[in-house]
Structures are given as structure tokens and as C-alpha cells.
Amino acid sequence: MNIVVLVKQVPDSGAERTLSTDDHTLDREDADLVLDEINERAAEEALRLKESVDAEVTVVSMGPDSALEAIRKVLAMGADRGIHVCDDRLHGADVLTTAKVLAAAVRRVGDIDLVLAGNATTDGQASAVPAVVADLLGLPQVTHARELTVDAGRVRAERQTENGEATLDAPLPALVSVTEKINDPRYPSFKGIMAAKKKPVDTVDLDDLFPDADDAGFLVARTRVVEAVPRPPRAAGIRITDDGSAGRQLVEHLIARKLV
Secondary structure, eight states, rough: EEEEEEEEEEOOOOOOBBBBBTTTBOOOSSOOEEEEEHHHHHHHHHHHHHHHHHEEEEEEESTTTTHHHHHHHHHHHOOEEEEEOOOOGGTOHEEEEEEEHHHHHHHOSOOOOOEEEEEEOTTOOOOOOHHHHHHHOOHHHOEEESSSEEEEEEEEEEEEEEEEEEEEESSEEEEEEEEESSOOOOOOOOHHHHTTTSEEEEEOOHHHTTOOOOOOGOOOOOOOOOOOOOOOOOOOOOOOOOSSHHHHHHHHHHHTTTTO
């Protein structure tokens, strides 16, 4: 069984982030970058399947040189090999370009049975890349899974919705995107970290993935940010001392701001 996991290195959501002055994209030089947590859960699910069936797990990521760290972490968790798409021409790539490149990288793996991904990255939050990749690869897509089983050539997933729960079922090969409720990812062991250094990672660029394309025909981004302003400082709050009139003061405050 061949399993591919799509991962992304993102800025740490708990750290300060800045934008470049040129094109208003993330300034990666000063950002604290980490493997996206939702991708860790997708990787964990792939490794659990590997432990239950005879499978090889390939981790695929698109990004600059630093993205290799995210790949190595998944290899340390237990994945077998990696594919790193690294090309300066992909700077600022939009959803469609990202999906096109990831789909091409998945094709390099060969015959695959399952593609796993997080339902949304914490930086972009588009929630569209897995669906577009599935469409480009011609695979059925099972999205927003919180529980997953693979058996007898089919994948079955449980999804929580606003109206209850839904069960999704599809034949393999298929693509599945998972939510944060799917599992708790493992920590890489020291042995796994050392072993990851020897596992193969294939680094490719656009010329490798699209040998017949030219730069003029490859539209990396279909939108651009023309202006960005700093987040305004948080205003001081109002402290109400309860002298018996706190309730009235609170209601008056809410009415003044048309909140009730």
C-alpha cells in the first residue's frame, strides 16, 4: 500500500509575524516556522495505517529550503521517504498553483492508494487545496474526516457536521483530508530523529515536475496584495466596580454600542 501525506511548514501561530514590504507576503527570514499541526495529525494517521497494513509512507511538501525541516520531522515520526518541491518561482503561489504542483509531485510516487492531508493550514485557511489536488489526480475525495478506516480496498470516514454526523465511503485510491479531532500525533523518538537523517528526500523544482512547460505559461499567483496595515493596538478596557449598580452599568455599556 502506498500512502502519501501532504504537509506544509507554517509560521508559529503563537509567535509574532511580519510581512515583507515588497509584496506583503510572509517574511520567512524572521518568522518562527513549524510543521503545521493539522499536517502532523494527517501524518500520524498515515503511520497508524502503516502499522496495521504493509504500507510505505511518502511525505510531500512544497516550500523553500526551510520546508525540509517539516519533511524531516515526519520522517522522524516514521515516514519512509520524502519529496521536497523547492523553487523560488513558487514564491507567493496561490491555491490553484499549489494544488497543481502538489498533484504533480504525488504523481512522481507512482501507483498510490491513499493521499492524506489536513483540511486547512493555519496560515492560509483556504480549505481548498486537498479538494483541488483530488480533482487534478482524478481521485474521490473524503473531506473533514475525524475518524478513518481502510479495509477491503475502500476508505470509510466519519465526519461531524452542524446537523450531526455523516459517514463517507469511497474506493481506493482516494484522497482524505482530516480535522484536528482525528488523533493525537506522536512525538519523534531519538532513534527516529537519527534514522530520519538517512532516509531519502527527493528535491525537485518546476522543471522536473513540468518539463514541457515554460515560465510564461505558468501563472503562479492570480491575486496580489496591494496594501497591508499593522494591526491596531488593543484599546484599554473598562473596569466596573460592583457597588450595587454593576448590572445597570453593564447594560448601559452594551446598549451604547448597540450590542443589545
